[in-house]
Amino acid sequence: MSQLVSQYSTEQVSYAVIAEDIGKQVDLNNQKLEILRGISLKIKRGESLAIVGRSGSGKTTLLGLLAGLDVATQGEITLMNNSLTHLSEDGRAAVRAEHVGFVFQSFQLLPSMTALENVMLPLELKGDASAKQYAQEFLKRLGLGDRLDHYPSQLSGGEQQRVALARAFACKPDILFADEPTGNLDQETGQKIIDLMFELNEAHKTTLVMVTHDELLAARCQRSVYINNGRIEKNIAQVDGIVNNNDERSVLNEPIKGAV
């Protein structure tokens, strides 16, 4: 607990993400379409934030900008003390490699790779020699020990998203960006995935930024930002929403051998 307190104190000064007056315009049939405008946002390290809004409100675009997948047409974004605005695509890639993990609505597993290979991929790309062993361990802990050599097409939606979570957390990211992680799952499976995601988040002390249109899911985050028509409508802190640590899943806290 003392660890937690000390971390909270450092969060006062250091933010995982800082967005200042950002906007995004796109050209569509020679007309300028403003997707986002005047968005300013600070996300503390270890904080969990939900970006909520209707379809087409611009929430996924905001997530992409915050994660450095796309470039804002105005304003400035700082990710883990790196100013994304002034970085090249390769520079942003380096920031992502070091700090960022993703979970997508449509899972985005590579169809030509097995579950194990999908989790190994980011570790291998970082040059982790024990990638295989580590990925195996991680998948076993998520209950996918008998699914290691299965291809995405042979896995259920829930299983695929668990593999995606394993892939995201395997690299121990500082920030996890999740885009409607339960959007393609039924309620029960979705619930299990969310539980798992929050547990992993807790265990790895990860900052979580999640896009959702599900108010209940948003309520589990410490804070919710409501986007409407490209602007922030509401910014609500929900301290009650923090999920308590579950002793049953405490295994997830243990360090895994060979981790980076």
Added chain:
Amino acid sequence: MNSFQLIVQSLRDLSRQLNSSSIRLLFLSLVMAVLSVTTIMLVSDMLKRSLTNSATNFIAGDRQLVSPRALNLEWLEQAERFGLQHAKSLEFSSMLYANEKFQLVSVKAVDHKYPLKGELLIENNDGLRVSAKQGPKDEQVWMQKRLFSLFGLSAGDTISIGDMDFVASNELAQEPDAGFQLAALAPRVMMRSDDVEKTGVIQPGSRLTWRYYFVGSEVDIASYESWLLPKLDPSQKWQGVKEGRPAIQDALEKTETYLLLGGSLAVLLACIAVAMASRQFALGKIDSVAIMKTLGVKSSKIIAHFSIQLVFLGIVSSLIGLVLGAVIAFVLQDLLSALMPELQWPVWSMQSARVILLALGTVFISLIGFALPQFFQLRKVSPMRVLRQEKMNAIAWSWQSSGISIFAIFVLLYGYSQNLTLVTGLLFSVLALFAVLIFFSWLIYQLFGRKLSESLKVGSVLRQSILNLLRRPWHTLIQLGVFSMTLLLFCIIFIARESLVDNWQGQLPENTPNHFLINVSASDLNALERTLEAKKIETSGLYPMVRGRLSHINDVPVKVAVTKDVAALNRELNLTWSRTLPEDNRIIEGAWWHDENKFSGESLDKTKVEGGHVKVSVEEKLAGKLGLGLGDELRFSIGGEVLDAQVSSIRSVQWDSMRPNFYMMFDKGAIENFPSTYITSFYATKDQKPILNELGKQFPTVSILELDQLVDKLRSIIHQVSQMIEMILVFIVLAALLVISALINTTMGERAREAALMRTLGVKARFISLVQFLEFGLMGWIAAWLGLISAETVMWVIQIKLFDFTYEPHYMLWLYLPIASTMVIGFVSYLHIRNVPRTSPMEILRAYS
């Protein structure tokens, strides 16, 4: 919706997809197929015309009719009615009298239109060779140099033939249709045909040869031929270039076969590219088709929609292909016309109509056989797909569609080459080789793949590339198979070109004999040999010639034994004897003399030979025509005496080697007692020409036949033709690039998505491009070795086992092909994916989710 609306809608839909890579590839592949067919047909037609045309110079017309009698006037009038021009000559032997000496000469009396083609050269008063438009004037003759020296005459002196006196006005240097039978002739005298009658030498029973020369367009000649041929009797010969000049026939046929083979392979490759690009195009349509079906659109309408798009693509691509092909043929013609003035732009004819028909046929057969089957599968797409994204592959591989494709390519290649053996052989070999290549790819995959990747550093580009290859074993195997097949075909065409050119150049090497010495008497033999030796001239050997007629085969008179009309039986043959087999002759059956018994060294009398028979070696083709085999007995009549011989071997003879060649060869001693003259040939450079004059003076009775211009001409034609066929290589390379590109394109969707995902994981764009480049480059490298080794093996088997030629590996290919293939395939894949690392990963994820 009426059909007009359907067409408009399909085309509008097509216009919106013009930037899709599969449509572009489909279009380019169709253009490539048409372009290959058009250009190769036009160029091969052009070549054929120009070769034929230059060859017709050697028969002094497009066709020759050789007859022992004067032709019916009606036949010639008919030729005029068909639009043909004609000329004639009459050949006969007579005695020439001058300075109180007699000499048997061969007279050629020509009309005022001779020669219709080719060059008639005489020496003018200044000793220069000039081209004569027509034969000698009335009461004048032109004579070969040898006659001037024999009689001690000079230009302007008088000679007589029969009852008439002539002025020997010029020296005859070259007649276009001398052919190679001159060896048998007495020295030539040329006069006007109007003068023949006045000489009074033509008597009933005289042996005469009438030659009628015809020129005209191929179409007119063909119609005249069909009118004339049924009227000819067996003693009359209708000759074109092919009948007259076997060397040119051979060159023509080999070039044609090569062009057709190369062109067929280019078309085959283009069709494979069409199939792959269409498949990719159709795959991209699955979702739209599913949606159209949920909206109640019938399958037939969907197929109609795509068919309209394909037909439109087909029409546009055939037009572009035809125009491009014509432009290329035109440019080639323009470039080469300086070297080959005979090269003709193909005029509008049946042939160009055939080219256009074939080009259109190519496009539509390749669309029906390769593109449509892919789209046809879209009928089976279930509208359920809209609700449930099944992992079904709507465009499955099927026996039917492969069958249709194979049948289509068969029809196409047959229509194109009209050569059933070539097409069947080609298709079988391609299918069999493809299976072999897939097997070896699998072997490499099994043996090296996993081990190699595990030994590499984690996170390295090479390891990622190899892992990518290993993850999609089927993709990798098929890609390796297609890449190596493509490179194999390239290698075969490359190697075939080399051996074709070598073969031609081997036929007429730099020091091919270009002069013949004929009529060397036995008494001059030693002196001549010494003179030639002193002048450092190497001959192809001095062969004795004995004139004799074949009278009986196995005691049956030849006229009875052989019903076919064989030219060699109508005249005296040149018989020779030799201890050794001439170096370009080969024994096909039986054995040459040495092999049987050692020659005792003394001259054998014919009666001493066992059973009263001497041994004779017969030329292969004549033996075939006469139906001769080993052990058959031949009876020759030589100057009234009889010689019995037994066939002891059958030889092949290279007739175009410019060396003395003989149908019948005897062992030394067998016919030595008969009167003989000697013949030889040698190579002399332009600078050595004065030697000929010296020889002429020293040996006035020896005939010197100068063929240097003809040999030069043949050699330059061969040189130009071999350059022209390199064009085929360009087509093969382009078609191969299309196949490679189409194949790479099929996996690009998945790769782009992978690349985007890797980038969200923080992988740098350069790394992704490098992995991609290496992955395909590696396949290119392996495919190059597979293709190269298979091509060398195939060509080795063909050359060594079938043709008994020597074979050497093509080190140039071994050096450059693997590097080139790695770079090209790697680079093409890079071009396909180059935009992916630059686009925002956000957009790609949206596009592919």
